[in-house]
Amino acid sequence: MLSKSALRQISGISKTYLMRPLMLCALLILGIGCAIFCFSSRSLRFRDSYSTPFDQNASDTFHDAQAFVRWSEDGTVHPEITAIDFTRMGSAIRTKPNDLGPRQAEVLPFGDLEQTLAQFPNLAKVQFDRDQLTQVAPTTLAALTSLRAISVLDVKVTAAHIAALSQVPSLEWISLQTIDLPASLEPLSTLPNLSSVCISNGPLSMSNGPMASPYRPETLVELNALPSLRELILRPQYLPGLGYFAGSKTPDPACDPVLKENCREVFADSQTLQRLWLGSNQSDAERNQLAVVAKTLPHVRVRPATYDSRKVLESRMAGGILMFATMVIMLQLTSQFSGPSAQLIPRFAPVHLGFFAAFITIATCAYALAISGRDLSLLPALATFASCVAVVAILHAMWSVVGMTGRQYAYWLPALIVVCVMYHPIAMNFAPPWWSAILDQFLMGVHPVVAMLLLATAALVLAGCLLLFSWQHRFWAEHAIAPAMTVGDLGARMSSLAWNRRDDRKSAAQIGRWNRRLQDTLAQPRATHRWIARMWRLGNSPAYIGAIMIIVAITFSFGSFFRVNGASAMDHMMVHHSVLMLLALPMLLIAMQCSGRRDTLARDILYPVARERWIGSVFLAVWTQLGSLLALAFIIANLQIGFLMQVPTPSHVLRGLVAAGALSVLGTGVILSVTLHRGIAWAIALGLVGLISTICVTMIIVDTGLGPSGAAAESVRQALHHPAVLPGIWIVAGVIFSLAYRQWQRTEFACV
Amino acid sequence: MNNDIIRTSGLRKHFGKNEVLRGVDLAIPRGAVVGLLGSNGAGKSTLIKCLLGLLKISAGTATLMGEDPWNLSAHTKSRIGYVPQVVHLYPWMKVRQVIEYTGAFYANWDHAWCRELLDQWDLDGAAWIRNLSTGQLQRLGLILGMGHRPDLYLLDEPAASLDPSGRRSLLRSLLEITEDREHSILFSTHITSDLERIASHVAIMGNGVIDYFGELDELKDSVKRIRVHSPVDLPPDFSVPGALRTEINGDSAIVAVAAVNDEVIDGIRDRWDASVDVEDLNLEDIFLELHDAQ
Structure with a gap:
């Protein structure tokens, strides 16, 4: 009570x-x-x-459908508009509200509005949605002398699209988001300034009609023939086409290795191409294939068109852990x-x-x-x-x-x-x-x-x-x-x-002290050198042990990113090691906080607090700190598990909670026992017990094992589920906690 | 018995095989100012630390304000002021900060008096602890030990690092403290002149035991030096009852006697037909005579 x-x-x-x-x-x-x-x-x-011209000044891109309709009716010229994105206008550009009521609307064909483009004489970038480009008169586009970049989003890009594009001599950038290209891109070769072409699936996946892959070798040949092409982006989102379902055994040219192989052959003699964003690098095989392409095209800077998802995941996890x-x-x-409220010396x-x-x-x-x-x-x-x-x-x-x-x-x-x-x-x-x-x-x-x-x-x-x-x-x-x-x-x-800095005399004295400290600082490198040397000798202070263990934990944890194979194993390992670090760090940091305290405790104990209560306060304060931090780590760990492995169940959470509770007790005992001991052997022994327990608790929380193979990891996991594990950890925790408490009761804090 | 603020009986303390205290018997009455004298390694600091509960007693018993030193209550701790031989403070604090920090633990901390002591002892409240000299640290340690105006002061060689001015200030403060005869002080020192000025009692330690404990005046009244001049040469076995040390030089002798009275002096005169001069000794001489006698 x-x-x-x-x-x-x-x-x-x-x-x-x-x-x-x-x-x-x-x-x-x-x-x-x-x-x-x-x-x-x-x-x-x-x-x-990769980046596109449409990414730049995206916030200034005009995409107000109602204003566009209104301007088309009043015929006003808007030289201030330099970029229009029809894909963001959605269905609004296809409908026109009438006076009968909001529920009724009549379809406003885009073709009725195409003349409106002439009202934007300084237009430089346009993004067309489906079927829109073919409804614009070529003369209208050709009149836009500032037009540099066009993006087309359509399931089928037809010869009519290509013909329309070829009428704009000022074009520098063309982005085709499609899953079907026409037989020939030859008309584009008439564009003298066309330096960048991007072909990707965009948000499109499949069509129930017959398709011609946009990544056919002949298409690549025609792209290679563009006179000013410097940058090419080929980003297929390979999906099995109708041919696959029809039983075709012919590899689809959008298939990543096939595309890379074709590019390697086609662009080997390119004189103008400088940057090639090509396919994927999600696996080691894909990365190796990309490396082969880069080696074949020494004059071209070859990059993947997508980020390595593993790297993305690692960076996300590393960022989260770092923060x-x-x-x-x-x-x-x-x-x-x-401070005094917790009766700990700051x-x-x-x-x-x-x-x-x-x-x-x-x-x-x-x-x-x-x-x-x-x-x-x-x-x-x-x-x-x-x-x-x-x-x-x-x-x-x-x-x-x-x-x-x-x-x-x-x-x-x-x-x-x-x-x-x-x-x-x-x-x-x-x-x-x-x-x-x-x-x-x-x-x-x-x-x-x-x-x-x-x-x-x-x-x-x-x-x-x-x-x-x-x-x-x-x-x-x-x-x-x-x-x-x-x-x-x-x-x-x-x-x-x-803080009496307003007082001139004291300010002068302060400045004098700062100057003295400057002189002291000059001698610090020597002191630092000594400190490092002492650290390697492990010294007398648990702080050095703590520092080394933290470095080991961090190295161990981050090192896991580079060892694992397989997405599932990587998830397990990342979660495991990040949790290990999350659990170990608080314990070790508190240990560092307590380091070298024994001598100063001689002052603490004479403050007007009964010995038993003082010891109890110290234990309670450290346990509270450790418990709070472990609780945070526990929540983070379960969030990670939830996101990466979708496995947390009430039984997992309960087991982890029990294990984390034992670790908080054990950690308190280890930290406060090490605090009093000047002997390095006992500190190392207890540190090892703490580290092993932390690893064990981590595995219990993540509910996974470690091993050279999946079977070995599974057997470790099964061993962790043994009924004796959790009581065992609690017994160890209780024994060490009791030993530490008794040790504090018996310790003589005076320097003799 | 209840009037004793400190009481020990057969107190022993050993560190491994090294026995430092070999059975200390001591009973300090409330209101006493006790000077603890002893040579280096006699066990003075160990005794004080045992009384404070910083060290655990190996054998025997001890009470401080009626309580076991190892389990002192918060109330008793709040009535104790301790100044260690070497003052360990937090070097990263300023003088004023460490006073405020320590004062936060005591309900009856006398901030005004501390400020007064800071001025009196010429300590800058804004100075960093690490920049203080040993003497200044000692002064600060005294302020920290006295700021809550305890009933019992345990001072372990408090004046060892002080300059004459500081010592005088310290003695003056201690005299003011003990004016009401309610406050008790136990302080160890090697400076017997200081002890003579303020101590009511003296305890002399040697080899882990209390050789003498009593009132200072009584000690000074009892221990005397006798100079004997005889018409004839004195024999080598010349002796005086209660002699601590005897130095014979032909027809004269110098004898330090623990308990001098007229009967002893008359006995010497009658037996050796000698002239006898009795000299008073200061505390330092008494300590040395007692030390040499061992």
Whole structure:
């Protein structure tokens, strides 16, 4: 039975967690942020790998059907319109409201409106829907001297379409989204400026009529004959045609390997082609075939027309893990400020900030490596994410400066920063396509100089920020971590701190101290060198063990992206290792927080709290932190399982919950036992127990096994379902927890 | 018995095979200012830490304000002020911050007095802890140990790192504290002059046991140095009852005596027909005589 004071204490600790903006951010991320995992997301990463002129200034593209009809009636000229998208007007352009009522409408054939195009003399881009292009008089199109790009969306692109297009000499771009092309594209060769052609299925799949594949070898030959062709995009969405269902054994030319083989032969002698976006790279075989094409066409830059879905999935997962881990670390940093209410000494040491920076660097590199490959280049990827981190660092530094002025609204600034960082991927969904196109080009390595400059700038910014933290670390660090506090706590702290910068004398003294710190900073590289050397010797502090274990966990986790084969196995492995990291990180970070505490605990124990209650508070506080973080990890894990494997059932969730509960108890025991021990052997032994238990619990949560083969993994999974597993983990957890508690009861905290 | 604020009986503490306290018997009355004297390694700091519950007693018993030191209640802890020999504070805090942080734990923290002590001891509240000298840290440790105006002060060589001015300020503060005879102080020190100024009692430790415990004035009244001048050479086995140390030089001798009275002096005069001069000793001399006697 809990006493009133114990309940008050639990309430106080809970309040310190619930009142934190970062915790609210975490809840928001859980609630809304997982939208980035949705497969229907319009994120940059899910777009086509190539860009088209229609992506640029898409927001300025005219697509108001009612206005178009009205203008066709009044005959007004609109030179300000440069792009029209009929595909977005939908059925509205085919109907015309009459005065009899909204329910009745008469069909307005597009042919009645084709003369209206002449009212847009500066038209540069047009996207036609089905049957529209053939209804436009060729003279009308030819009169549009600024027309550079036309897109046609139709099930069958006929000779009439091609003839109409060939009447526009200013055309530079033609996009044909179709599943049937006419016998000949020869008329297009009369277009002197036609430099880019895109042939794709678009949103179309099948037709019940006879079709001629748009990717026939003879079509490719005619494309190769275009006098100015520099860029060609061939993106078939191969689907079995009627011939397949009729029993044909002839390979469809839209079949990916066939198309690549044909392209290799046809474009080998091309003199003008510079960029070829060709087929798919979803599998190793497809990637190898693409590599063969690239080797055959050395003068052509060969790229896949689609992103590697595995890479996309990996990048999504890596991004999610990176963001979550960053959030966990920030939460962990802020938890140092539990302060007197939780009866824990706040420790906001530079080691933590240094670790934070190191983790971000490692995670950024891992993320960049994860998404690099055939689609994205490593250098721009690194530059992009390093720039993001630099921006966050600058914002954080700015916030610290604002905080130094004593403005209390500065309290909310980091929360806004975190929200911006977390929701950046979602915001990208709403970015205009032209921006995505620019970013695409950048990420694919089109602008390496810009990437290098960006990377160098980001490195300088980060180095500068770290130096600032180094010079004024305590003062800035306090404010950098302040979001952990409640509004009331922060107000009291800000009013109590020695912020007397208006006082000239004290300002002068402060500047003098900063100068001294500058001198101290110059000696820091030597100290850093010593620190690294000590870390490799494992030193005396559990922090070093924790740091190494975290690095191992991260490496292990991200390494899994490159080992697995098969989509299903990859899903299992990714979920497994990401959950492993999610579970291990909180435990290890709390262990780091507790490191080296034994000597300082001698002061704690003399504060006016009974020994038993003090020990209980310490255990409760650590267990609360660990439990909260594991709960977050558990929810994230089940969301991942839900999205990737569609397997969470009530029994899975219940088993995982029981296992995670045991891990929280076990983790508390391990952390607090290691805190007191100066011996490295005991720390390593307990760390191993913690790591093995974490792996076991992870597998229980994901409900999968690990093994060299599917059968081995299944046997591990069956072993995990043994009735003795969960009680076994609880027994281990209970024993270690009890040992730790007894150890704390018996420990002499004084330095002798 | 209930009037004793600290009481130990047969208190022993060993670290492995090394026994540091070998049976300490001590009873400090409420309101006493006790100076704990002892050579290095005598066990003074260990005794204080055992009394605070920072170290667990190996054998014997001890009570602090009537409670077991290992399980002191919150109320009792709030009445204790401890200043360690080496003050470990958080280097990343400022002086004012660490005071406020510590004060947050105590309901009766006297902020005004702390500010007064900061001024009195010339400590800058905005200074970083890591920039403080050893003496300044010691002063800050004293403020942290005294800020909640405890009933019992346990000071482990509090003046060891202080300059003369700081020592004087500290002694003045301690004298003010003990004016009402309600507050008790147990402090270990090597500076006997300080102890003489404020202590009401003295405990002398040697080799893990209390060699002497009593009122300071009583100690000074009882331990004297006797100079004996005889017409004839004194024999090598010349001795005086209660002698702590005897130094014979021909016809004269210097004897430190633990309990001097007229009967002893008259006995020497009668037996050796000698002139006898009795000298008072200061505490340092007494400590040295007692130490040498061992």
